[in-house]
Amino acid sequence: MESTRRQLQIVRFAMLISILLYFVIASRIPSSALPNPMIFRVIALWALANLGVLVFLRKSLVANPLQALRSHPEDSAALAKWKSGQVITWAVSEAIALYGLVLHFMGFPTVQVVPFFLAGALLIVIFPPSLG
Secondary structure, eight states, rough: HHHHHHHHHHHHHHHHHHHHHHHHHHHHHOOOOOOOHHHHHHHHHHHHHHHHHHHHIIIIEEEEEEEEHOOOOOHHHHHHHHHHHHHHHHHHHHHHHHHHHHHHHTTTTHHHHHHHHHHHHHHHHHHHOOOO
């Protein structure tokens, strides 16, 4: 289980680095598009919906297998489900950061897109691959 946790830490770190790279890209490449406030609202609502899905998925794909692993550490099916739940959690978190990059290229200013980058990164940070 410890090797699985270390592998997941590498994936988590890579995803955090990719969010940093999205921010760097948004900082260096200007957008000439004219922003549409309605699109911002729709994407922001979609990001909030992703957050709701994330909370639901954490319960079914991470918390439940984690309970099984506590009582039966050799349960390979629970370990696989826990591992995939962790990766899915981070993928949804990274999607929120990607919405910030999309919004940047749709013409929205940095002050409006940075919260998406921060939210994605913060979600990855607060959900470590902990077995305890």
